[in-house]
Amino acid sequence: MATSPSSSHDPSEADFAASGRRVFAIEAQALAAVAARLDGEFSAACRLMLGARGRVVCTGMGKSGHVARKIAATLASTGTPAFYVHPGEAGHGDLGMITDADVVLALSYSGESDEVAMLLPGLKRQGNKLISMTGRAGSTLARAADVHLDVSVPTEACPLHLAPTSSTTASLAMGDALAVALLEARGFTADDFARSHPAGALGRRLLLHIADIMHRGDEIPRVGADASVSEALVEMSRKRLGMTAIVDTDDTLLGLYTDGDLRRSLDDDQVDLRTTRIAQVMTRSPRTIGSGALAVEAAQLMETHKIGGLLVVDADNRVVGALNIHDLLRARVV
Template identity: 55%
Template sequence: MPANELHIDFIESALETLQIEQQALKILSQQIDQRFVDACEIILKCKGRVVVTGMGKSGHIGRKMAATLASTGTPSFFMHPGEAGHGDLGMLVRGDVLIAISNSGKSDEIMMLMPLIKHLDVPLITISADDTGPMPQNANVALTLGKAQEACPLGLAPTSSTTATLALGDALAVALLEARGFTADDFARSHPAGALGKRLLLHVTHLMHTGDELPTVSANTPLNKALYEMTNKRLGMTTIVDEDHKLLGIFTDGDLRRLLDHEQQLSLDVPVSEVMTKNPFTINANARAVSALDSLKEKKINQFVVVDDQDKVVGVISMHDLISAGV
C-alpha cells in the first residue's frame, strides 16, 4: 500500500527518529569513563597503524572512523573481517592496534580472527552495546555504547546504535588530535586536493607576482615612465622603492583617475613619488592565501604589496590571483 494511503506524518516520523537517536547519544555520554582514557593511551602509544574492522553497518561506520582518524593525525585504515579470513589479515601486524566494532559483541567473522590477534599480541579495543559478548570479553579495552532503542520501529535496522558508534569514533579522533597537538597545517598536509586543501596549503608566496612580473620604479621616476611600467606589467599598479628596494609607496590606476579628475593640466614629467600613495597595505609572503583574500575584502582593495621582514618588496598579489587559484 502506498505510504500516503497509510496516512504517515513524515515530519513526525523524522522528529521521532532524531529524538530517539539524541537519547542514544545521551546514553553514550554516560559510558565515557576511564576505559575511554585507556583506549586513547593505547592508540597514542601505537607504533604502527590503527586497524578498524566491522561487519555490515558496523563496517560502514568503521570505514568512516578509520578515515577520520587518518585525516587527523592517527594513521589508520579499514580491514573487512570477511576478507581478513581469506588473506587480508596480513594487513594487521605486530605493533598495530585493532578496533573491532559489533553492536552485539558477537560477530562470528571477527571472533574467527581472535586466535591470530592474540598471537600477534595486537591490543584490541572493542565497541559494542555492552561488555557481555565474547568480543569485549577478549578485549584490552571494551568501549560500550549503552543499551539504547533503535530508531527503526521494528528494532531491527541499525540506526541509533550506528549513530552512537559514529559519535564515539569522532570523540576518539578529536581527543587524539588534541593530545597530539595536531594543527591546521598538519590537517592541510593530509587534505591537499580540492578547495579545502587550497584554502589551507596555499600561501601568498605561491601565488604572488615576482621577478620580471613585479612592477617597480624608483622615487624619482617620471610619471610617464611609471605609467609605462604599469602598462607593461599589467597589474594596474606599480610599487615605488628606495635604493635598498624598501617600499615607499604605490601608484595605481585608481590614483591616475583621481589625478585626472582634479588636475587641469597633469604633467607627466612629475616624479611619481609626488603623486604616489604612501603607506600602502602590505602582507607577508608566508601569510595564507585565504587570509590575504579575507583581508582584501575587508579593506576593499584589489591587491597587496608583499614585503619581507625588512620591509623590502618581494611581490604583488591581487584578488584576481587568489580567486583564479580557487582560494
C-alpha cells in the same frame, strides 16, 4: 510483476515531520544512554590507542564497516594514525597489513560477525591489542577483546527494529568521542589539522603563504621615480595587477600607483599623463606585506583597508613580489 508496498493513507507534511522528529528523539535517548556508561573501559581504550607503537586498525562488516571507515578517517585527520581493513579481505591476505605494533578496533553490534570473528585467532597469535565496540557485553567479540566499549541502545529508530539506526549513530558518536579525547591528549592544534587537510579550506588558510602565490621577477609591475604617469600606465597594463611599484635602482620601494590613483589623476587638471612624473602623484609609504606571511593575512589587509593589491617586500624594503585580490581568489583563500 513486483509492486510497491501499499499504504493505508497518503502521508502529509506533518506526518513526515513527525516521523523525523521521532527518529531524532529516539537517537538522542540512545546517545544519552551510551554517554552515561562511559567509564574506565573508555579510558583504557584511549590509553591503548595513545600508546600504540603502530596504527589503529579499524574493521567491521556491513553497516559496522561503514562506521569503522568513518572512525578511521576521523582518527587519521585528528592526529591518530589509523586505517580501515575489510574483515572479509583480511581473511584472504589483507591481514598482512596489520603489524604487531598496531591496535585493532573491531566493530560488530551483535559481536558475532563471522568475518570479524575469523580474524581473532590471528590477531591474538600476533599479539595485537584488541578493542571491541559492540552492543552485547557477553558476545564472542566482546569477550575476546582487551577492552570492550558498550554501545548498546534501548531501541533502534527503525519502527521495524531491523535497520541499524540508533546503534550506528551510537557507534559513530563513540568513535568521535575517542578521536576527540585522543586529540586533546596529544595537544593536537588547528595547524596540525591543516597539515592533514592541505586541500581543504582550513588548510589553505593556515598553510598557504604569500610566497606561494605572489608574482615574482619580471611579473612584478615597477617603474623608476623619473617615469612619467603614462609610462607607469603602460607598465600597469602589461603586468595586469592594477598597480605598479615605484622603486629606486636597488628595487627599494619608494611608492605605489594604482587604478584608484589614476582616476584621481584624471580628475586633477594639474596632472598631464605624458609629462607628470610618477613620483609626484604616487602614494608614499603604501601598505605592504612580507613573503613569509600567510595568504589569509593579505586578504585581511585588503579587506580592512579597502585595497585591491599588495606589494611584497623583504626586510630591507626591497620589492620582491606583488599580488592582488584575484590571486587570492584563484588560491581559494577568499
